[in-house]
Amino acid sequence: MSxxxxxxxxxxxxxxxxLLFATVSGAHLYGFPSRxxxxxxxxxxxxxLAEVLGLDHGPETEERTWVRDGVEIDLVTHDVRKFCRLLTRPNGYVLEQLLSPLVVHTTDGHRRLAxxxxxxxxxxxxxxxxxxxxxxxxxxxxxxxxxxxLYTFRALLTGVHLLRTGEVVAHLPTLLEELDGPDYLPGLVEAKVLGEHRALADVGGRPAPERVEADLAHWREELRVARETSDLPEHPPAFEEVHEFVVATRLG
Known part of the structure; x- marks a missing residue:
C-alpha cells in the first residue's frame, strides 16, 4: 500500500x-506511509564555483521543514561533493535516495550518477x-x-537482499514477498495507516513479543551470513568514476 x-x-x-535531483524517501519509499x-x-x-573556491563556502547540507497544502515536508539536500563522498562509503541512505523510484526532479546528471x-x-x-x-x-x-x-525489519531485509543480489530494494511489501518475511508484517503495515505513532499494543491480533524477537534474531543472523558470504567487493570499484563525475559536474 502506498x-x-x-x-x-x-x-x-x-x-x-x-538541484541535481530530488526524490522521496522515508515511509513513502518503504511502503508504509500513514495518513x-x-x-x-x-x-x-x-x-x-564561487561558493566552493572563495572565502565564504556555501552550505554542504541544507535542511528545511514546513507545511505545504496541509502536508509537512522535510527537505534535506547535500552538495554534490558531500553526497558522492557518502555514496562511496557504505551508506545505504544515499543509495536509496539516489535510486528512489519516487522522483520529484531529475536531470542528466542524476541519471549519470544513478x-x-x-x-x-x-x-x-x-x-x-x-x-x-x-x-x-x-x-x-x-x-x-x-x-x-517496521523500520527495523525493513533495514534487515533490505540489507540481506542487497548483499545477496547487489540490488537496492527499500520497499518493505516487495521485500516480504521476495524474502518470505514474517507473515504478520503486512497487517502491521495496514495498521500503521491509521497513525504515524500508533502503538503495537493497540493492534488486534498482534504477534507475541517472543515471536517478534525470534524473527529479529533470525534476520539478524541472515544479515550476518549474507555479509560473510557476499560476492560484493569490499570497496567501491566506481570510486574514480564518481570522483570524475563530481569534478565534471562542478565545472559544468
Whole structure:
C-alpha cells in the first residue's frame, strides 16, 4: 500500500541552489506511509564555483521543514561533493535516495550518477543496515510504536537482499514477498495507516513479543551470513568514476 505524495515541483523551483535531483524517501519509499506521515524529500544541490573556491563556502547540507497544502515536508539536500563522498562509503541512505523510484526532479546528471550506483554497492553496506536496524529496535523498545518496528525489519531485509543480489530494494511489501518475511508484517503495515505513532499494543491480533524477537534474531543472523558470504567487493570499484563525475559536474 502506498499514498500519493503532493506535487512538489514548485518546491524544487524555490531552492536557492540548482538541484541535481530530488526524490522521496522515508515511509513513502518503504511502503508504509500513514495518513499523517510527513514527506521526506531528499536530493543533491550543486554549489557554484564561487561558493566552493572563495572565502565564504556555501552550505554542504541544507535542511528545511514546513507545511505545504496541509502536508509537512522535510527537505534535506547535500552538495554534490558531500553526497558522492557518502555514496562511496557504505551508506545505504544515499543509495536509496539516489535510486528512489519516487522522483520529484531529475536531470542528466542524476541519471549519470544513478548509472554509477551499482559500482558503489559493497559488502560493507551490511554494517550500515545492521546498525540502522539496531537503532530502530531500541526506539521500538522505548516507545512500543509500530513505526520503528517496521523500520527495523525493513533495514534487515533490505540489507540481506542487497548483499545477496547487489540490488537496492527499500520497499518493505516487495521485500516480504521476495524474502518470505514474517507473515504478520503486512497487517502491521495496514495498521500503521491509521497513525504515524500508533502503538503495537493497540493492534488486534498482534504477534507475541517472543515471536517478534525470534524473527529479529533470525534476520539478524541472515544479515550476518549474507555479509560473510557476499560476492560484493569490499570497496567501491566506481570510486574514480564518481570522483570524475563530481569534478565534471562542478565545472559544468
Amino acid at each position: 499514498y500519493e505524495v503532493p506535487d512538489l515541483t514548485a518546491v524544487v523551483a524555490e531552492q536557492s541552489h540548482d 499523517d506521515s510527513d514527506v521526506d524529500l531528499r536530493g543533491v544541490h550543486v554549489l557554484p 548509472a554509477l550506483a551499482a559500482g558503489c554497492v559493497t559488502s560493507r553496506h551490511g554494517h550500515h543496515y545492521r546498525g540502522f536496524a539496531a537503532t530502530q529496535w531500541r526506539l521500538f523498545e522505548r516507545t512500543g510504536e509500530i513505526k520503528p518496528l
